[in-house]
Amino acid sequence: MTSIEPRPLVGIIANPVSARDIRRVIANATSLQITDRANIVLRVLASLRACGVERVVMMPENGGIRGHVHRGLQRAANRGEATFPGLEYLDMPVTGTVGDTRRAARMMRDVGVRALIVLGGDGTHRAVVAACRELPIAGISTGTNNAFPEHREPTVTGLAVGLAVTGRIPPAVAFAPNKLLEVEVGGSHHDVALVDVAIVAERYVGARALWRTESFRELFVTFADPEVIGMSAIAGLLAPRGAREPGGVHVALAPLERAPLCIHAPIAPGMIRAVGVEHYAEMPADRPFGLSTPAGSIALDGEREIAFDDGREVSITLRENAFRTVDVSACMRHAARHGSLVGADALRGSTDSITKEEE
Amino acid sequence: MAENPFPLGRDQLLAAYRTMRTIREFEERLHVDFSRGDIPGFVHLYAGEEASAAGIMMHLTDKDRIASTHRGHGHCIAKGVDVKAMMGEIYGKVTGSCRGKGGSMHIADLDKGMMGANGILGAGAPLACGAGLAAKFRGDGGVGVSFVGDGASNQGMFLESLNLAAVWNLPVVFVVENNGYAESTSVEWAVAVDSYVDRAAGFGLPGVTVDGTDFFAVHEAAGEIVARAREGGGPALLECKMCRFYGHFEGDAQTYRGAGEVEDLRANRDCIKIFAQRVTETGVIRPAELTAIDREVLDLIEQAVAEAKAAPLPTAADLLTDVYVSY
Numbered sequence: 001m002t003s004i005e006p007r008p009l010v011g012i013i014a015n016p017v018s019a020r021d022i023r024r025v026i027a028n029a030t031s032l033q034i035t036d037r038a039n040i041v042l043r044v045l046a047s048l049r050a051c052g053v054e055r056v057v058m059m060p061e062n063g064g065i066r067g068h069v070h071r072g073l074q075r076a077a078n079r080g081e082a083t084f085p086g087l088e089y090l091d092m093p094v095t096g097t098v099g100d101t102r103r104a105a106r107m108m109r110d111v112g113v114r115a116l117i118v119l120g121g122d123g124t125h126r127a128v129v130a131a132c133r134e135l136p137i138a139g140i141s142t143g144t145n146n147a148f149p150e151h152r153e154p155t156v157t158g159l160a161v162g163l164a165v166t167g168r169i170p171p172a173v174a175f176a177p178n179k180l181l182e183v184e185v186g187g188s189h190h191d192v193a194l195v196d197v198a199i200v201a202e203r204y205v206g207a208r209a210l211w212r213t214e215s216f217r218e219l220f221v222t223f224a225d226p227e228v229i230g231m232s233a234i235a236g237l238l239a240p241r242g243a244r245e246p247g248g249v250h251v252a253l254a255p256l257e258r259a260p261l262c263i264h265a266p267i268a269p270g271m272i273r274a275v276g277v278e279h280y281a282e283m284p285a286d287r288p289f290g291l292s293t294p295a296g297s298i299a300l301d302g303e304r305e306i307a308f309d310d311g312r313e314v315s316i317t318l319r320e321n322a323f324r325t326v327d328v329s330a331c332m333r334h335a336a337r338h339g340s341l342v343g344a345d346a347l348r349g350s351t352d353s354i355t356k357e358e359e
Numbered sequence: 360m361a362e363n364p365f366p367l368g369r370d371q372l373l374a375a376y377r378t379m380r381t382i383r384e385f386e387e388r389l390h391v392d393f394s395r396g397d398i399p400g401f402v403h404l405y406a407g408e409e410a411s412a413a414g415i416m417m418h419l420t421d422k423d424r425i426a427s428t429h430r431g432h433g434h435c436i437a438k439g440v441d442v443k444a445m446m447g448e449i450y451g452k453v454t455g456s457c458r459g460k461g462g463s464m465h466i467a468d469l470d471k472g473m474m475g476a477n478g479i480l481g482a483g484a485p486l487a488c489g490a491g492l493a494a495k496f497r498g499d500g501g502v503g504v505s506f507v508g509d510g511a512s513n514q515g516m517f518l519e520s521l522n523l524a525a526v527w528n529l530p531v532v533f534v535v536e537n538n539g540y541a542e543s544t545s546v547e548w549a550v551a552v553d554s555y556v557d558r559a560a561g562f563g564l565p566g567v568t569v570d571g572t573d574f575f576a577v578h579e580a581a582g583e584i585v586a587r588a589r590e591g592g593g594p595a596l597l598e599c600k601m602c603r604f605y606g607h608f609e610g611d612a613q614t615y616r617g618a619g620e621v622e623d624l625r626a627n628r629d630c631i632k633i634f635a636q637r638v639t640e641t642g643v644i645r646p647a648e649l650t651a652i653d654r655e656v657l658d659l660i661e662q663a664v665a666e667a668k669a670a671p672l673p674t675a676a677d678l679l680t681d682v683y684v685s686y
Contacts, residue, residue: 017554
């Protein structure tokens, strides 16, 4: 028996503006309300506290989550309940842009959080990883396509993180490696994608989302899951590849009339479209892939981010073991197998008294 | 000429630029003339917010009706209201859009589908519902568009209009031009539901938030929303996050704004600069073409001011004309 990490710090980045784009109109996508996001934070906090986490630090935002969370904490305090851990906010300016997420991720690392819980869609998670690859992250999907964060009740995600950071789950079980795609433009690092890089013919960013299939040209994916929606679904339905398997998939796309293969894929919520495929192949790690498309836009995890023209060299490289995520499923199965939550005293007391079983 | 990568043709790109530039110069000139005491009444300037009006109005025709706000000059210009008549109106002259009796906050031109700027916050929303209801009865595919600011979005009339439009499934688009301030109060202090998409969802409407300083983002989103309304898909809300270069009204000391805030906005979030850079760097539009438009617009504004100054004021005999209309 060994004693474990005293007073582990957990970070939360909750993006108030994910799931606000044009897909609400073109594809009947969900609008997750601010109060729901705040309620998710409160559920996660309750789980963390139940596991003995006493300190949580959050990214400040002015989108409304903070106020609702404060009400929940205040009510619990007024009732004398210790339902939630102590909550602090990072001391940083709020700009209301993706820059806040990036800055917060770096600050979380610097203040020593053990794991970072992220509420957002693929784009939010991408921003976190782009800024900081060191921290293990636990994703909670509050975005539109959500190919990256798993769909799961946040209470359980909170429990898994709580069990992991308090040392009840061995790190080798709790944290899993992930792939990502690095994008270089004009010879220098530009950005990363966690799920997919799509090249489309449209040379403007505009409303960002991708839905005009005739403009799709190329697709690179870290994993290809036939159960997700978005661009990676195209690869998922052609050549499934797990997030933990080596390598990714490259798909050459073309307008239907020019393509030898047609695939029907859910490219957005409620939007199943015929997409023309020229060919597809494995994408080995660490090998830069150039583009066969001379000009267009690069979409990262489903959103157009940068337009490029002739002469700007673009390359995409798959990296393995690039960052870690909390493997919620593995954590909860381990907890069940080892009876981590069994017994009247299983979750009682502070983390100082928690011990873990030697593996 | 470079291949055009944009969703609009060259002519449309140049038209969009001309609209935005006309609004900007109109407002910059009013800023100067008002400070000199040349203009009666009150003016609220739209400078900095041009991409919203231009990006949305490009999807509308004269049969589509808009209801504007106290900050309505940009909406008027983008909807095609005559600039000289607008200037005449603001100067209070008989050559004005409303014969000089309305002023800045009451400019209207029904032939252009411009139902009026509005001095009452939120009051345009029910008018847009009326326009939407009329279009629905006529079956002409027209839409009503209501503009409000973040402040007016808290008004009962606006919220009731969201409900009415949803209940009657009206072809109405609610545009919230969120410049961050309700007069001098930050949106963070004054709006209980911080996301306008949430607010729309509360009434069963889809909502979309876009960067209102990006003409192409506004244009693309507005195109989908307007088309949806025309096709019977019902009302929707579009939030444009944007920035106001001047105060709430001319003369506003703006003590509520941070040091250097406006300078930063003008340097980094000027929707016209952003647009000009995008269209010229691709080679689709030459810088000289934009410069030529700049000159033409300046001439137009100069003429509009000169003609407005030279025009006569209304007389006492005009007081009771144009008050009632017989149908």
